[in-house]
Amino acid sequence: MSHPSPRRxxxxxxxQAAILAAARAVFAERGYENATIREIARRAGVTHGxxxxxxxxxxxxxxxxxxxxxxxxxxxxxxDDVTKLPERIAASFVHRMEASxxxxxxxxxxxxxxxxxxxxxxxxxxxxxxxxxxxxxxxDIPDLATRVNxxxxxxxxxAFSRYVLADGPVAAMSPDELIAxxxxxxxxxxxx
Amino acid sequence: MSHPSPRRxxxxxxxQAAILAAARAVFAERGYENATIREIARRAGVTHGxxxxxxxxxxxxxxxxxxxxxxxxxxxxxxDDVTKLPERIAASFVHRMEASxxxxxxxxxxxxxxxxxxxxxxxxxxxxxxxxxxxxxxxDIPDLATRVNxxxxxxxxxAFSRYVLADGPVAAMSPDELIAxxxxxxxxxxxx
DNA sequence: TTGCCTACTGTACACCTGGACAGTAGGGAA
DNA sequence: TTCCCTACTGTCCAGGTGTACAGTAGGCAA
Numbered sequence: 334m335s336h337p338s339p340r341r342x343x344x345x346x347x348x349q350a351a352i353l354a355a356a357r358a359v360f361a362e363r364g365y366e367n368a369t370i371r372e373i374a375r376r377a378g379v380t381h382g383x384x385x386x387x388x389x390x391x392x393x394x395x396x397x398x399x400x401x402x403x404x405x406x407x408x409x410x411x412x413d414d415v416t417k418l419p420e421r422i423a424a425s426f427v428h429r430m431e432a433s434x435x436x437x438x439x440x441x442x443x444x445x446x447x448x449x450x451x452x453x454x455x456x457x458x459x460x461x462x463x464x465x466x467x468x469x470x471x472x473d474i475p476d477l478a479t480r481v482n483x484x485x486x487x488x489x490x491x492a493f494s495r496y497v498l499a500d501g502p503v504a505a506m507s508p509d510e511l512i513a514x515x516x517x518x519x520x521x522x523x524x525x
Numbered sequence: 526m527s528h529p530s531p532r533r534x535x536x537x538x539x540x541q542a543a544i545l546a547a548a549r550a551v552f553a554e555r556g557y558e559n560a561t562i563r564e565i566a567r568r569a570g571v572t573h574g575x576x577x578x579x580x581x582x583x584x585x586x587x588x589x590x591x592x593x594x595x596x597x598x599x600x601x602x603x604x605d606d607v608t609k610l611p612e613r614i615a616a617s618f619v620h621r622m623e624a625s626x627x628x629x630x631x632x633x634x635x636x637x638x639x640x641x642x643x644x645x646x647x648x649x650x651x652x653x654x655x656x657x658x659x660x661x662x663x664x665d666i667p668d669l670a671t672r673v674n675x676x677x678x679x680x681x682x683x684a685f686s687r688y689v690l691a692d693g694p695v696a697a698m699s700p701d702e703l704i705a706x707x708x709x710x711x712x713x714x715x716x717x
Numbered sequence: 718t719t720g721c722c723t724a725c726t727g728t729a730c731a732c733c734t735g736g737a738c739a740g741t742a743g744g745g746a747a
Numbered sequence: 748t749t750c751c752c753t754a755c756t757g758t759c760c761a762g763g764t765g766t767a768c769a770g771t772a773g774g775c776a777a
Contacts, residue, residue, distance in 0.1 A: 343724060343773050364640045366558050370765065380726050385766065387724095447639030447689055448556045454690055461693060479694040482686065483706060486695055490682020494674065497639055498646055501653060502671040503678055514675060521713040535743050535754060562735065572756055577736060579754095 349387055351377040356398035358436040364444035365395055365453060395445070396452050399438040403463040405429075411471055418471070419523065423515035426488055427508050430496065440496050443489055461485050472523070484522045491515065541579055543569040548590035550628040556636035557587055557645060587637070588644050591630040595655040597621075603663055610663070611715065615707035618680055619700050622688065632688050635681055653677050664715070676714045683707065 355376035359368045370391055374381040388394035406429070410421045430437055442460075445453035465481045474480060494503040495511070503511070547568035551560045562583055566573040580586035598621070602613045622629055631652075637645035657673045666672060686695040687703070695703070 341725065341771090341773060345724060348724085362641075364558075366556075367640055369763085371763090381765090382727070382768090383725055386726095389766095391765065443685075444639045444641075447636045447685070448559055449554070449636075454692070457690060458692055476694075479698065479706075482694040483683070483710070486682040486686035487679050487710070488682070489685050490678040490680065491675070493635075493639070493681050493685070494678035498649060500646070500650055502668075502674040506671065514671075517717055518675070518679070518710060518714055521717075522710055525709055525713075533742065533755065537754060540754085561733085563733095573735090574738090574757070575755055581736090583735065 345387075348377065348379055348383065352379065352384055352387065352394075353398045356394055357438060357441060360395060360399055360441035360445065361433075361436045361438070364441070364448050365391075365450040366445075366448045370394070392452055395441075395450070396456070399441045399445075399453070400456060401438045401442075401460060403460065406460070407464070407467050411467055415471055419519040420512070420516045422484075422519055423512045427512050427515065430492065431508050435496055440492060443492060444497065474523075480523050484519055487518060487522060488515075537579075540569065540571055540575065544571065544576055544579065544586075545590045548586055549630060549633060552587060552591055552633035552637065553625075553628045553630070556633070556640050557583075557642040558637075558640045562586070584644055587633075587642070588648070591633045591637075591645070592648060593630045593634075593652060595652065598652070599656070599659050603659055607663055610660075611711040612704070612708045614676070614711055615704045619704050619707065622684060623700050627688055632684060635684060636689065666715075672715050676711055679710060679714060680707075 352373065355373045356368075359373045359376065362368075363372075370384050371381045373394070374384045377384070384394065388397060406425070408425075410418070410425050413421070430439070433440075439460075442453045442457050446457055461482060464485065465478050468481055469477055491503060491511075494501065496504075498504065506514075544565065547565045548560075551565045551568065554560075555564075562576050563573045565586070566576045569576070576586065580589060598617070600617075602610070602617050605613070622631070625632075634645045634649050634652075638649055653674060656677065657670050660673055661669055683695060683703075686693065688696075690696065698706075
C-alpha cells in the first residue's frame with residue numbers, strides 16, 4: 334500500500350531546520366497559544382517527541398524560530414541620502430513581508446504578543462530598539478525614539494490589516510501602491 | 526468564619542451586566558483564546574455554569590461583550606468643518622481608549638483577531654465599514670475607503686503599541702501629545 | 718561483524734478547557 | 748401559606764494540551 338518507507342532516516346540538522354521552518358509558519362498563522370507542537374511536528378514530518386527533544390519547551394522553540402535577524406531588516410536601508418529614507422524603509426518592509434508568504438517572524442510576533450506572550454513582547458521591543466539605534470546613526474532628531482516608535486506602530490497596524498485581518502483595501506492593494514502610501518506616511522511621522 | 530453569606534441572591538439583569546463587564550475586561554486582557562469562562566465568572570462573582578446558562582457559548586459571550594457601539598465611536602466627530610476632522614478623530618479615539626482603562630472592546634477585538642478569531646475579524650470589518658460610510662457623508666475623495674482603511678490600520682498599530690505592548694515612548698506619552706501626533710499623521714493619510 | 722551512542726518514536730500522564738446537566742433554592746403569584 | 752417557575756450552583760465529562768520518558772533503531776568506530 335502507500336506506506337512508502339516507514340524506514341527511519343537520520344539527519345538532525347535537516348530535521349531541526351524543518352522544525353524551525355514549520356514553527357515559523359504555524360506561529361505566524363495561529364499565534365503562540367493556538368499553535369501546537371503536534372501541528373508543527375506534523376508539518377515538519379517528525380513526531381512531536383522529537384520537537385521536544387531538540388527544543389525542550391514550546392517557548393524555547395518559539396524564540397528559536399521567531400527571533401528576527403536585525404541585520405536583514407535594515408540591510409541597505411541606512412545607506413544613501415536621508416531624504417529617500419522613507420521609501421527605502423517602506424520598500425524593505427513590504428518586500429520582506431510579501432516574500433515570506435505570510436510566515437514572517439514579525440507576523441508571528443504580532444499575533445503572539447497580542448495573546449500576551451512575554452517572549453514575543455520582548456523580541457518586538459528588541460527590534461524596536463535596534464531600529465532606534467540604527468536610525469540614530471543617520472538621523473539627528475531630538476525625539477527620534479518617539480518617531481521611530483510611531484513608525485513601528487504604523488507598520489504593525491498595516492501588517493495587521495493586510496496579513497492578519499487580510500481583508501479590505503489595504504489587503505487588496507498592490508505591493509507598489511502600498512509602498513507609495515507607506516512612504517508618504519513614514520515621511521510625515523519622521524520629519525513633520 | 527469568613528464565609529459572610531452563602532445566601533443566594535437573585536438578580537438576572539445585574540448579574541448579566543456583571544458578566545458582560547468582566548468578559549470585556551478579560552477578553553481585552555487576554556484575547557479570546559486565553560480568556561476562560563471560569564475567570565470571567567470569578568470576576569463577575571458567579572459560577573461558570575451561570576455564564577454558560579445566560580450566553581450558551583463562549584463565542585456568543587464574546588460577541589455580546591465586545592460588539593462596539595458604532596454611534597459612540599463617531600459621536601461628535603462628523604460635525605463641524607472638515608479641516609478639523611483629523612484632530613476630532615484623534616481626540617475621540619484617545620479619550621475613548623484612556624477612559625476604558627484597558628478594557629475597551631476594540632482592544633479585545635485586536636487581541637482576539639490576532640489569534641484568528643473569526644468573530645473578532647468580522648466585528649473589526651464591520652467597524653471599518655461603518656467608518657467609511659460615516660466619513661463618506663462629509664468627505665468627497667475617490668479613494669476614501671482605502672484612506673480610511675490606512676487610518677484604521679494606523680490606529681490599530683498605535684493601540685497595539687500603547688495598550689498591548691504597553692512599553693516605549695508611545696505607551697509613555699501623555700494623551701495630549703498622542704492626540705497631537707495622531708492628528709498630523711491622520712491628516713496626511715486622509716488628505717495627502 | 719559487533720557494539721554503542723544517540724537521533725528518533727510512541728505511549729503515558731497530569732492538567733485545563735468548554736459545555737452538559739441534574740439538582741437546589743429564591744421569590745412572586747395564587 | 749403554598750406552589751411553581753426559573754435563576755443559580757456544583758459536578759461531571761470528553762477532548763486536547765505540553766511535557767516526561769522508556770524503548771527502538773540508524774550508522775559510525777572498532
